Amino acid sequence: MESAFQLAYIAASVLFIIGLKMLGRADTARRGNMVSAVGMLVAVVATLLVTGIDYALVAAGLVVGGAIGAIWARRVQMTQMPETVAIFNGAGGGASLLVGWAEYLGRPAQDPVTAVATILAVLIGGITLTGSMLAWAKLSERVSGRPILFGSQQVVNALLLLVALGSGVAYVINPEGGYVYLLVAIVVSLLLGVLVVLPIGGADMPIVISLLNSYSGVAASAAGFVIDNTVLIVAGSLVGASGLILTQIMCKAMNRSLGNVLFSGFGAVTKSSAQAVEGEVKPLSPQDAYFVLEAASSVVFVPGYGMAVAQAQHAVKELADLLEANGAEVRYAIHPVAGRMPGHMNVLLAEANVPYEQLVEPGDVNPTMENVDVAVVIGANDVVNPAAKEDKSSPLYGMPIIEVDRARTTFVLKRSMNPGFSGVENPLFYKPNTRMIFGDAKAVIGQLVAEFKDAAA
């Protein structure tokens, strides 16, 4: 019996690995997700054969949780994807915390390794739970997305971390008599999750979500050590590792270290350092913009979070279709950290039926920028800020950007002249070949579409 479900766990692990591999390629990704779901099914069915399980309890939990998850997944809008990933992730972290806690209640006489695993499952699970919930609240704008900083934050965090470590050590030394230390660790981890995410602002969210994703895997892995369960360990560590890679990619795309993201509260501290910007802002009406676009043979759209806010992806696709019908080559340049989660813009454009071959990365589009007639920046700011290349004193300096300032003409669609999330002035707006088109992104694109249609009629 024992070896039967161990074999099932091996099968499940293999399915997860194959699923992940397939998830990494566009043409196999959807099937890969299904393969991984089958792996999950195999693991769950095998576990149901464990003797002593309370089937009524499990069935009730599966029905309630499954229904909530399924309905949520169906109803949610694509623009709400970042917060949805965050909340599901938090649920997983919470489950790992509870597994550690409940196991302790049943078998408090733990050996040291199990005790260490329990404390790790509880600490990391707790941070994942409340951290993800706060990330969800910030992303869905239930609380402000700006970094929230208070004076002695770092001191408080350091103290809490010390308390967590202290109670962890005390617990591991004597698990059976150490219930109170476990409870302290639970409370501290929940607090830490909130405090760690509080100072992190909207533009850094892709990094935080990736990191929390990684944590939920590590927490599951730790829970696996608590109950000696191989499939938990394997699946958890796969997720932990992949989350770490995504985090690293996001950090690289912003030219920042992880420590800098977690501890500095970007945007709250960097107002004064940028150089004064010279030049003049040249606004352009959508009518005039139409004449430029009409004559263009190469157009690159550069979407940012503003496109998501304005829900302008369908209008953008409509305009792109008209431009293509007019003989222009259309591409979309996507910066890895544009939006609020890794790949955010890709999802929105996919929703609008943009074929993924038209989506290009900065490294591919930048060398061709001189031949681009019009670069249309839609609600992106920091990822096109030339100060990242030119101004050594800029906090953005060194960040890889999409170099739209080198295109023949650059349109910037923007509500107003307010600086972007980072609070850094954008010299792009003052460049001689830049034209500002003020207004709501969706409305402006709609006007451009109307101009094209009028001309055709």
Add this chain to the structure above:
Amino acid sequence: MTILLLLFVFVLAVFLGLELIQKVPSQLHTPLMSGTNAISGIAIVGAIATTAVGGTFSNVLAFIAVVLAAINVFGGYLVTDRMLGMFKSGKKEG
């Protein structure tokens, strides 16, 4: 000895995970994140096994764990599938 074997499995799985994800194109980052997020719902296995522990309070915790993990699993896989269903290649369709 068992624990060493488990550690061995853990370390190998971490390296495998690092290798698997290394070269994923950025357009797939969101589905990848959401798909791995669903896999982290594997905590559901732990949650189910924990209902065997017994004791009222322990059962309450185990029940909540099953609910949370089920939200993670069902929500995670379904939302990833929905998202990937929208990714289309221009070569196949106009």
